[in-house]
Amino acid sequence: MTPKTNTAQLPKDVLLDLQDVKVSFETREGTVTAVNGVSYKVRPGEVLGIVGESGSGKSVTVRAIMRLLAKNAIEGPKGSIRFNPNGDQTYDLHELSRDNRQIRALRGNRIGMIFQEPMTALSPVHSIGSQISRTVMLHRKSTKAEARARARDLLERVQLPNPDLMLDRFPHQLSGGMRQRAMIALALACDPSLLIADEPTTALDVTTEAQILELLKSLQAELGMAIIFITHNFGVVADIADRVAVMYLGQIVETGDVDDIFYAPKHPYTQALLQSIPRLGQKKVRRLKTIRGSVPDPYHIPSGCPFHNRCDHADAALCTQERPPLRGFDNGQEARCHFAGQLPEASL
Ligand SMILES: Nc1ncnc2c1ncn2[C@@H]1O[C@H](COP(=O)(O)OP(=O)(O)OP(=O)(O)O)[C@@H](O)[C@H]1O
Ligand SMILES: [Mg+2]
The missing domain is CATH 3.40.50.300 (P-loop containing nucleotide triphosphate hydrolases)
Structure with missing residues (x-):
């Protein structure tokens, strides 16, 4: 049992x-x-x-x-x-x-x-x-x-x-x-x-x-x-x-209050998703980004961080090998990324 x-x-x-x-x-x-x-x-x-x-x-x-x-x-x-x-x-x-x-x-x-x-x-x-x-x-x-x-x-x-x-x-x-x-x-x-x-x-x-x-x-x-x-x-x-959970390949990669996720996303996937949609009141004119590559086949989920093959910040040694832990922040936000909190702020 x-x-x-x-x-x-x-x-x-x-x-x-x-x-x-x-x-x-x-x-x-x-x-x-x-x-x-x-x-x-x-x-x-x-x-x-x-x-x-x-x-x-x-x-x-x-x-x-x-x-x-x-x-x-x-x-x-x-x-x-x-x-x-x-x-x-x-x-x-x-x-x-x-x-x-x-x-x-x-x-x-x-x-x-x-x-x-x-x-x-x-x-x-x-x-x-x-x-x-x-x-x-x-x-x-x-x-x-x-x-x-x-x-x-x-x-x-x-x-x-x-x-x-x-x-x-x-x-x-x-x-x-x-x-x-x-x-x-x-x-x-x-x-x-x-x-x-x-x-x-x-x-x-x-x-x-x-x-x-x-x-x-x-x-x-x-x-x-x-x-x-x-x-x-x-x-x-x-x-x-009120709150948001972002999923990627069967995992929650980021959670937090809606405003924190929108204005200060900490996971590169959330950042990329937000850069790919038009936003009203945006300060500067910019091109919408696309996320390179496509979602991997769920039969062959990449080792380490499942987002590493599409991520601009991935570290060849760490991110391809080790599954990142969920990192928590004082505002209750959590992100499953080795570099959460250390990445440059995304320009949204
Ligand atoms: N009965 C099933 N047999 C085999 N695979 C399945 C089955 N049901 C779901 N899956 C697979 O599980 C994965 C997750 O499916 P799910 O329906 O939860 O996606 P989703 O996030 O809701 O997507 P969408 O936005 O298209 O609705 C997919 O790869 C899907 O093909
Ligand atoms: Mg569905």
Whole structure:
């Protein structure tokens, strides 16, 4: 039997605590490591933005939290995913199987999830109203009429026009932006303490994206739940997050408060990402940089620091051989780089 780690009660001011989460997949081509020792914390009511290029392990990490990993996934034995939804009872989700009774009671209830593509979460054959009411009735003692009233209230909260009519609409009868609002209503059906939003606005046009972001921000302020907001768009993170975690090849390479990450990034990867996006109010005119090379194939992750082959500051001896430790700074910022804090300030 694998040893249980870290099942201790979390303090009240920590809602979720991931320690050393590892996930690999067995495939015909061999074993691919998608998440390689991820640790992060989410505090009640805060918005944690997770940024990283495609394939960096953002979705696999949250699937591990929800216990919705694919069948070919293998998790590291040492990790822990502690969740403290009400402040007084800690669950180690890492120990729970996909169909475990406890996780089924938490999913959709204390943890809500919204996805990039609403059709993957919404049933095409049930009306919006019945999908929300059923979730309410599954987790809360309520009559059909009470659950329907709650569904109507939620549709109004997510600012869908004419909520009474919307209750009986089917997902295919709504536009993309309306479907995303309906999915947010479903995710909020039971007042979760944690909402996981995995690229919820990527498939939308920019105007609708801005509206959905505004909606999420106002709901967060009103209801006070914590949000893990996953995106590859730094601009979106700046808009919504309190703290940011930057992922690269299955690792968190930098975390910190959103302003610290934006104005004083310490990891060369974060610096390069920020230099590659246009910024309003920029002092001098400059060309946008591109990050040289491409994300390495996850079957062949480079030794040492996985970013060394794309980094302008890499030391041929140290960075190619030794995996850098996470270095902490007084402002709470952390960066996984041998030279964090010693590099020249990036010109952003
Ligand atoms: N079931 C699976 N079998 C094999 N490999 C998988 C499986 N699921 C994910 N992966 C691999 O794990 C890695 C991380 O995937 P993940 O979906 O977490 O990336 P992501 O950061 O969410 O990217 P994106 O921004 O494109 O959504 C990728 O290399 C992906 O191919
Ligand atoms: Mg993803």
